[in-house]
Amino acid sequence: MNLEIIGISVLWIFLFGYIMIASIDFGAGFFNAYSTLRGKQQILTKIIHRYLSPVWEVTNVFLVFFFVGIVGFFPKTAYFYGTTLLVPVSIAVILLAIRGAYYAFTTYGGLKHKRYVYLYGLTGLFIPASLSIVLTISEGGFVTMEESGPVLHYWTLFTSPLTWSIVLLSITAVLYISAVFLTWYSHKAKDSSATNLMRTYALVWAMPAILTATGIIVELRSHNPQHYERIMDLWWLFSLSSLLFIGTVYLIWKRKNYGIAFGLLTGQFILAFFAYGISHYPYLLYPFLSIYDSFTSVSMAVALIIAFIAGLGLLIPSLYLLLHLFLFNKDYVEGKRKDYA
């Protein structure tokens, strides 16, 4: 294994971490808004807040980690993606900022109004949509090299079916991941009405999630045949992922082992996400940028990897403590502890 592969794997793992926990967060906000709209907020709001409050800040860090890391390991991405992504990423940042700040304002600052609930819920759908554009662009065909540098063609981008398929996938996946997790969490909290509601949402969003994911593979066939070929070579990973999907849906349907169901879902997404990543290899931005021609110097790569390992040594015990005190603490999950400052 070479340094380039180690670098991109580290980043891909963190991006996966971000996708999972941010999906839970984004989806929770949407379900909360939706149930408020339907007049059922008493069922979900407490559960969702109990989960989100101690961990929301951590979510953001996964994203920061990814984009700082990618500039470190692959400095050329700063030039290519930095120049082309000004608009979509700025919009995502603004939405993230409003979402993050108003979460704190309402949760800790007692700012209470339904419009913040709706604002929060909607940003949860727009952020994944705008961030997913980056993946679309990476497939190539939307950026050309001009004299001044790389230029993104918005018209081509927004009229491409691939763009909208990926946007749809990002939204359905967010809702599905979140619903399965919150079913499990509500069940742990011994809140049967919330469990039932979230279980219904999980089942509702299961099919759209798997359909949009399949749709993208079909879209790629015409958009980037080379990538499509590589995906087909990895058919067994995607099939395995589909099996895990069936397992999750079955367990949720049968109302048993919600924890295992969420475990299977995590497995499903790990397999699909890494299979996608491997099939994307070696390109970071097709066809301009590969992990080899954009890689940093060996001395920097080694320094970053050492820092990464040392950092993990600090983080893993801390994350364990966080989960131990809140996610896996019976009293806290059941809402019996009120220890907020």
Added chain:
Amino acid sequence: MGNEEAVFFSRVLTELTLSFHIIYATIGVGIPLMIMIAQWIGIKKKDDHYILLARRWARGYVITVAVGVVTGTAIGLQLSLLWPNFMELAGNIIALPLFMETFAFFFEAIFLGIYLYTWDRFENQKKHLLLLVPVALGSAFSAVFISIVNAFMNAPQGFDIADGQLININPLLAMFNPAMPTKVTHVLATAYMTCAFVLASIGAYRLLKGSNHMYHKKALFLTMKLGFLFSITTALLGDFSGKYLAEYQPEKLAAAEWHFETEEGAPLILYGVLKDGEVKYAIKIPYALSILAHISPYTEVTGLDQFPKDEIPPLYIHYLFDIMVTIGMLLIFLALLYCVGIWLKWRFVLSKWFNWLIVLGGPLSIIAIETGWWLTEVGRQPWILRGFMKTAEAATTSDHVDTMLLLFSGLYLVLGIGSIVVLSRMFHKNTVEQELADQGLEKAGDSL
């Protein structure tokens, strides 16, 4: 949009984001230490006032952290979005501290969540206090690592350029550059100093607005003592910064001091205005610039005459320097007067007008932080990476920077107003007196 416009709007947007972020970032770095000290004193003295002080500060702190986190994410991404050429170069050489900053911040974020939600979980309060240590360390190290990146922009090293290619990259040498020691310590000390004066300002304001509670008096005395300690430290470090500049960035020092001609025994120019290239109404302190730059009053200080015209920073940074230093000195004096006054029981330090001066200290220290950053950033111009890359060469070629500037201005307005409204409502609704009564907190001393 022409490239010149893209450069201009990129500069304005970066300046706006940094100016807004630095307020929340400074509070984010300094407050955890203040909370720690208050909680520690509370536990030691068995005084519930200090415990409540820590608790209320922590509650307000979360709001500022939230804004700091999201604006920090914004500036983190804007570096690549607005300065792609610079980040490509910087990514190759100075990525290590940027990367470590995310770890430090990660560490802080995790423990802040834990600290906030475990206030009454432990029998032994010291265990809870222990959870704050990683928060304070994480936030301090975030500041250290980011300041290292900024120091690198001022004094780049740890690489060579041959035929337009970067070679011999040494990430550690790049981190431990000559600007690093003074930059890092100055940033940390001023963060603690600012937080102390901001908290003191709040305490003094409560005392002025009718509450005569011992709680506020204790808060005020504690924060003024800390303010004195850190402002003295800051002044000392400021002196070291001058010596660093004289050695490694003489053009920045010369521009900030309006030192036009290289000479021995150079005087220090304070205040004044520049009219048609002449300094008017200034106070000249003989030999002081030589002392600031090289300790001895007779040494030579390099003037602006030694540099090509297009490599000299804008001369208005002198005003920024004046504002920063004046505020610093005033605050040292104010804090000293207050602490000595309390000790010797001078009546006037408890008077209304003196309290108003302390109230003013909070906003003033924030202004000093802002002018300090403008001074160092504008003082590095025309370079983004001194000696290697000019700001104009670093900016994006994208056409939409002006629209993004509008969008982000709107965002900061919303966040600024939102955080002020939320913070003031939070503490108005739940007064100290009420909270002490609600929680039955009675173990408290009657003296400072």
